Amino acid sequence: MVEEYSDDIDNDLDDIESVGGTGELYEHFRVVVDKGQAMTRIDKYLFERIVNASRNRIQKAAEAGCVMANGKAVKSNYKVKPLDVITLMMDRPRYENEIIPEDIPLDIVYEDEALMVINKPAGLVVHPGHGNYTGTLVNAIAWHLKDNLDYDANDPQVGLVHRIDKDTSGLLVVAKTPDAKTSLGLQFFNKTTRRRYRALVWGIVEEDSGTIVGNIARNPRDRMQMAVFSDPEIGKHAVTHYNVIERIGYVTLVECILETGRTHQIRVHMKYIGHVLFNDERYGGHEILKGTHFSKYKQFVNNCFDICPRQALHAMTLGFKHPVTGEEVDFTSPLPEDMTLLIDKWRGYISNRELE
Structure with missing residues (x-):
């Protein structure tokens, strides 16, 4: 018998902190094991019952002391038994x-x-x-x-x-x-929708166009990041196509075309080929990754960071078949002011440098 909870429990598992302290714990999930249940690992048992939760995240929850059997924290290899009371506990209340x-x-x-x-x-x-x-x-x-x-x-x-x-x-x-x-x-x-993004990335992208293929999953060393994995058993299949729009000194303006839509896909795939998005703090783009060591250049880049204080990424076009009329419709959003000013500033810097 499973008590009804939100399907959004996967978000809770994303935000796990260790619950080994003495603070109050809150129940986010509860199940009473059936009488006829064969003994099985608790991570496998919960994976089959918690909507949208991966087995890896359940295992991390167990490592953090969040998975309990009959009121006691257990590890992933605990074998559930008939009539066990299995709970997932967090250090914060459930949010409706x-x-x-x-x-x-x-x-x-x-x-x-x-x-x-x-x-x-x-x-x-x-x-x-x-x-x-x-x-x-x-x-x-x-x-x-x-x-x-x-x-x-x-x-x-x-x-x-x-x-x-x-x-x-x-x-x-x-x-x-x-x-x-x-x-x-x-x-x-x-994958019949049409989605094109504009991104400013660090470094000169040598090829005029290309395709990045690589499974994406959460980075085991940093749960706030996603990463590309070569193992086909890890993560979700992801494909990004790109075209170079303009090379501007130490950065490149690219168009990215999504074939799939994974979390942080463009940000992760561009980093994977060595071109982190400009000012993408989560993936290291807020550091000066290309250019000179001169203080004047450092000040210029810091000014650029101030102009566009976020990853330089814009979902520019979106197209699909209208669900009622069946007509193919396409929409475009011009680059926002912060990215426009950022690109113009890089153009100005390179022009002035070439005149020196």
Whole structure:
């Protein structure tokens, strides 16, 4: 018998800290093992029962003291027995992800009865999660559609079809009906959508175009990062195509075309080929990775960091088949001001250097 909990428990597992201290613990998941259950490892047992949770994350939860059998912390190799009470404990209460409408401005590129296309600014979190339960794009959408009696912001059958990172700007599509979300979701799954990004990366990308193929999974040495793995059994298949738009001294402006949509895909794949996104703090792009050792150059780059204080990545175009009309539709969002100023500053620096 399983007590009903949110399917979003995978986010809890992402944010695990050791619970070995003396603070109060909170139950996030509970199951009573069936009488006829054969003895099996607890990590395997929970993997088959917790929606959206990987076995690796369950094992990390056990290492952190979060997985308990009959009130006692157990390791991953513990064999569950009939009528065991298995719980997942955290150092914070469960959060019920009720979406509260908030009056946050939206840049709506297109809207009809079935969907909306929104241009998200950098710095806006897309969806409520640990540490960001309010002030998100989803809260803003709930406000915009609060008078639409057919739209329930807390219904997973409607809403955002895909996501982009907090500090990435650009286009997202929102389904206003279950049929629209099903149609759009299948298009993303079948890789028939058209998504192009612009990114400024460190270093001169030598090839005019290329394709990066590499499985992506969470970095075992840093849970805040993703990484590329050559082992086909690790991570999820990911493909990114790129074209060079402009080489500007020690940086390159590239267009990235997503074939798949994995967490941090462009950021991780570009790092994998030696070209970290400019000012991508999580992946080391906030350091001076290319150029000279002169103090004047160091000051110039620091000024660039100030102009664009986030990873230089923008979801520029989005295309798909309209779920109602069947028409192929495409939308474009121009580069935001911070990236435009950043690129112009690099152009100016290189021009002035060439005149010296």
